[in-house]
Amino acid sequence: MSALCTGRRLCSAALRYRSPPAGRARHLLTRRIPGQLQQCISGYSDGQEGHGGGGQPEAPQFTSPLGIRTWRRRSLSPLDRVSGIVPPEFISQEIRDLQNSEPPSSSQDHPEQLRPPEPPSSSQNLPPQLRPPGLHGSPEQLPYPKSSPSLQEYNAPPDLYSPTKSPAPHDYALQATPFQPGDLLIAEYKRRYYSMFRKMFILKDSGKLVSNWGAINNKDLLGRLPGEKIRTSTGHQILLRRPSLDEYVMYMKRGPTISYPKDISSMLTMMDVNPGDVILEAGSGSGALSLFLSRAVGPDGCVHSIEVRSDHHQISKMNFLNWKKAWELRSGRIWPDNVNFIHKDVQDAMSDLKSVGFDAVALDMLHPQTALPAVIENLKYGAVCAVYITNITQVIDLLEGIRSCDLPLICEKVMEVGVTDWLVAPSLRKDGTVSKRVEPRWNGSSETQTQEQADDNDDDDQSQTDDDDFVTGSQPFGQVPYIARPMPWQIGHTAFLVQLRKIKAAEHTEAEDSS
Structure with missing residues (x-):
């Protein structure tokens, strides 16, 4: 009787259990399972009466995890969601390393919610009427999720999508030649709007680039791309690029x-x-x-x-x-x-x-x-x-x-060729923040500014900081005031250019000679 009660309690618990709304458990519980369990209970009761109480019949072994939450919660990580959509062939090795390095933080709080599903072999011990749809047959015949479609199924050339191939043509257009020994480079350091250091040199295998703003080993420059900023030994950022002809x-x-x-x-x-x-x-x-x-x-x-x-x-x-x-x-x-x-x-x-x-x-x-x-x-x-x-x-x-x-x-x-360099940049304060735009006032009391306000306005244009980078903030369009003025120093007179053209004089006529 104890085995009968135990079996009935298990089957009743399974009948009252509701299938989860999503996840892999949808393959374990369907609408057909309650009716099959009810037939199992009635057949089990008839078998007990036929034995006449002689001996203890073996109770069915319920090894299926029907009473345990076996589905996996949907991950909130955008990386996991996107990786589930993209076929595995397109996932790079860096993304796979990031997925393997993520610690399962929530598994310690709710281990029963993140328990992986039982292997398919354990479900084969169930009676046929208790097997969920799709789990009938041998383990080799079970419909496991297939891998992502092959590249040919996408009807696309494999050269464009295969990770073993070279990058797309668009990537080549954005790539530049890395620095190598013998390259002619320009190192430049700017503070605010002005260039404080600029030097042209030939890159070598050994040696250092030394300046008042720190030093950089030449080995650290090899393999870098033009336009990169590299920090010196003193923490300043030096911009490295190749020079133009001028x-x-x-x-x-x-x-x-x-x-x-x-x-x-x-x-x-x-x-x-x-x-x-x-x-x-x-x-x-x-x-x-x-x-x-x-x-x-x-x-x-x-x-x-x-x-x-x-x-x-x-x-x-x-x-x-x-x-x-x-x-x-x-x-x-x-x-x-x-x-x-x-x-x-x-x-x-x-x-x-x-x-x-x-x-x-x-x-x-x-x-x-x-x-x-x-x-x-x-x-x-x-x-x-x-x-x-x-x-x-x-x-x-x-x-x-x-x-x-x-x-x-x-x-x-x-x-004479003259060139005027202009400074056009956001107006910043000493701390690097954007200056506030002052609304004009038309009353007579505001026509004259106080000495403190005038000093603040002068500091906005003429102040400099020792910071390499300053942030103007994510201000809406048109909300950042600008300064526009000629640079303090200009290229003066260099030379005069004279344009001479070779001509062929007209032949003299007899009338011109007689006159």
Whole structure:
């Protein structure tokens, strides 16, 4: 009787038990189970009466965890939810490591709620009428959840989704070449709006980058990407990147004064340099103009650069080769070797270039009027000769030399290039917070500010902090006040640019000669 009572109590508890709303327990309890349990109870009672009380029949072994909460609660972690949706083939090894490293914090509080379901083999001991739908048959035939569909079932090319393949083309477009030994780099440290430290150097396997704001080992720079900020030994953030051509010209080794990029751009516009042109440069200097001309004419063009001084000639060649190596290392493309550096006087060099016609001529000399008679013969008609002169008195001497020598040149333009750098940035206080916008008041009492308010307004524009980073906050659009003013220091006068064009005079007629 004790076994009968125990079996009835178990079956009654199972009848009163309600299936959970979701989870894996939906395979264990269905609407058909209560009717099957009721048949089991009635059959069990009839069997007891047939035995006539002789001996104790064996009670059915209920090994199925029907009376225990076996389903797993839905995880609140977004990582687990997204990982359950995404097929396993697309989950990277980093995500799997994060899932394995998460500690089961809630399993200690409710162990019965997070208990995993029993293995399918334990359910096979139940009578057939107690087996939930879908659990009939051998363990090999049970409908376990299938793995995620294969890549072919997605009807997509496997090259785009397979984790063993290379990244998508869009990822390649965003990737840059990591730093490697021999790279030409610029290290820059800014505090607030101004650059406090800037240095161009060649990256080596050993050594350090030392500055007043700390030191960085060169080994720590290898493998980094351009545009990364790296902390120094003192905690300051240094921005590392590769220089552009105009930055390289400003920080490369100099012999004489260079032609500044703002003036070089105007000279290239004057001469109308195109790919494939042949250009003559008289006065190599430090090689700044030679680099820009080399890039402008391309691999099909040629630049003949003449320099009379041996030290300037060597410096210009060295600067050109250094940039050529750095460019080929960073881009993987070949910089055209289209500059012919000539160490001679202009008169002697032009005797070797008699058969060459020039599309444009650039003169950067102390007395350009002395070289014009020898250069003008090889300049094509209608072409431009751009002259880089420092003083206005030199411009007068140049024009007077053209007039006295009766050269077929006309002066089209004399110009000076000016550039003004502006500061446009959010207005910040000393602590790095955004300044508050002051509403205007129209009454007479507010027309004059107190001395304390005036000092606060001055501090908003002129104050500086030692912090590397400052946060403007997530303010709505239009709620952050800005300051806009010219920078405290500007690039002053550098040179005058003179545009000369070669012309062909009209032939004299008999009427003009008689008059």
